[in-house]
Amino acid sequence: xxxxxxxxxxxxxxxxxxxxxxxxxxxxxxxxxxxxxxxxxxxxxxxxxxxxxxxxxxxxxxxxxxxxxxxxxxxxxxxxxxxxxxxxxxxxxxxxxxxxxxxxxxxxxxxxxxxxxxxxxxxxxxxxxxxxxxxxxxxxxxxxxxxxxxxxxxxxxxxxxxxxxxxxxxx
Amino acid sequence: xxxxxxxxxxxxxxxxxxxxxxxxxxxxxxxxxxxxxxxxxxxxxxxxxxxxxxxxxxxxxxxxxxxxxxxxxxxxxxxxxxxxxxxxxxxxxxxxxxxxxxxxxxxxxxxxxxxxxxxxxxxxxxxxxxxxxxxxxxxxxxxxxxxxxxxxxxxxxxxxxxxxxxxxxxxxxxxxxxxxxxxxxxxxxxxxxxxxxxxxxxxxxxxxxxxxxxxxxxxxxxxxxxxxxxxxxxxxxxxxxxxxxxxxxxxxxxxxxxxxxxxxxxxxxxx
Numbered sequence: 157x158x159x160x161x162x163x164x165x166x167x168x169x170x171x172x173x174x175x176x177x178x179x180x181x182x183x184x185x186x187x188x189x190x191x192x193x194x195x196x197x198x199x200x201x202x203x204x205x206x207x208x209x210x211x212x213x214x215x216x217x218x219x220x221x222x223x224x225x226x227x228x229x230x231x232x233x234x235x236x237x238x239x240x241x242x243x244x245x246x247x248x249x250x251x252x253x254x255x256x257x258x259x260x261x262x263x264x265x266x267x268x269x270x271x272x273x274x275x276x277x278x279x280x281x282x283x284x285x286x287x288x289x290x291x292x293x294x295x296x297x298x299x300x301x302x303x304x305x306x307x308x309x310x311x312x313x314x315x316x317x318x319x320x321x322x323x324x325x326x327x
Numbered sequence: 328x329x330x331x332x333x334x335x336x337x338x339x340x341x342x343x344x345x346x347x348x349x350x351x352x353x354x355x356x357x358x359x360x361x362x363x364x365x366x367x368x369x370x371x372x373x374x375x376x377x378x379x380x381x382x383x384x385x386x387x388x389x390x391x392x393x394x395x396x397x398x399x400x401x402x403x404x405x406x407x408x409x410x411x412x413x414x415x416x417x418x419x420x421x422x423x424x425x426x427x428x429x430x431x432x433x434x435x436x437x438x439x440x441x442x443x444x445x446x447x448x449x450x451x452x453x454x455x456x457x458x459x460x461x462x463x464x465x466x467x468x469x470x471x472x473x474x475x476x477x478x479x480x481x482x483x484x485x486x487x488x489x490x491x492x493x494x495x496x497x498x499x500x501x502x503x504x505x506x507x508x509x510x511x512x513x514x515x516x517x518x519x520x521x522x523x524x525x526x527x528x529x530x531x532x533x534x535x536x537x538x539x540x541x542x543x544x545x546x547x548x549x550x551x552x553x554x555x556x557x558x559x560x561x562x563x564x565x566x567x568x569x570x571x572x573x574x575x576x577x578x579x580x581x582x583x584x585x586x587x588x589x590x591x592x593x594x595x596x597x598x
Contacts, residue, residue, distance in 0.1 A: 213395025243470030
């Protein structure tokens with residue numbers, strides 16, 4: 157069955173649907189908030205969505221590609237191509253301001269721009285001051301650069317004592 | 328009737344004739360893929376056994392990054408080869424003599440210090456290699472390197488800091504670090520010693536000149552060892568090599584037996 161939507165696909169509609177696809181690891185973020193959708197191309201009935209992986213080994217990428225496919229299929233778009241594009245490499249600079257607010261409200265400290273680990277000779281350097289997403293205290297410390305997923309570091313608040321995830325700056 | 332034992336593999340005593348792939352980069356990309364996959368597998372063996380939870384997570388994170396990098400290389404290698412093999416065929420259906428990883432990355436985990444030294448020696452090379460590949464002439468390799476370098480930066484920082492903590496730590500941690508360095512140092516030289524195949528590609532300008540990576544690698548090594556209060560090894564770093572040409576230590580066979588178990592037992596199995 158060919159629906160009206162499939163015969164006259166409008167790019168704006170596709171973007172709207174992509175906004176409804178969320179990150180499986182951080183469900184409050186849409187994939188647009190996360191900044192991983194590079195583009196939408198419409199060629200007749202074929203829709204190509206190009207996405208950029210966050211981290212090379214991120215297991216969520218396959219799920220995201222499947223979720224995009226399912227969301228568009230549900231609207232009657234059947235000729236779908238989900239393309240992976242690795243260059244230019246994804247950066248947290250592409251995360252939307254709304255996404256950053258949603259992250260903090262969800263209990264994950266959003267990335268602080270300009271704090272990516274760029275200088276490897278800078279060992280044991282002073283860690284990034286990250287605000288606790290729960291009690292908003294600035295008295296926090298880094299527990300590990302490697303957290304519950306590839307994109308996060310583990311912090312602990314020195315005031316409310318709660319451990320929390322920090323979405324690492326990656327640029 | 329499913330078989331529950333791995334299917335017996337044919338005995339292969341000599342490395343098979345190198346593929347006559349049209350693209351000369353194929354064997355090099357495959358070597359990069361094998362290197363990242365084997366180290367990722369080794370690190371994944373730590374999962375659930377790390378000294379503390381946070382470092383267990385760090386080891387698993389690094390394993391995952393390297394696995395992702397390996398996949399990018401395998402996908403590209405399959406494309407370069409152009410014979411219809413997929414990333415899975417390349418990872419799961421090649422025997423030990425066909426693998427092209429340097430010997431260092433297949434060495435067993437040992438204790439935590441042993442794993443840290445292996446990781447540090449690799450990261451110090453990997454970081455500089457990716458930096459060079461990022462600016463290389465092949466667009467796809469440059470793209471993979473650009474992506475992976477961001478991750479490799481965290482890896483090198485992590486392993487460097489642990490070298491310092493263990494070296495300048497307690498007598499126990501120091502003794503373990505010294506022992507690991509004495510064992511693993513002899514494998515470090517293979518990373519930057521080009522094989523004849525690599526030399527050919529270097530002359531064509533397709534592969535970075537390893538000699539050009541050495542000054543930065545030496546500087547970082549010297550800095551970290553000095554901070555760790557550990558003397559620079561004086562023995563040759565290139566005593567053990569051959570992995571990049573398919574001559575492996577006995578460890579790789581056991582590793583692949585586990586890594587390839589499902590595909591060897593149930594050929595063509597998919598999720």
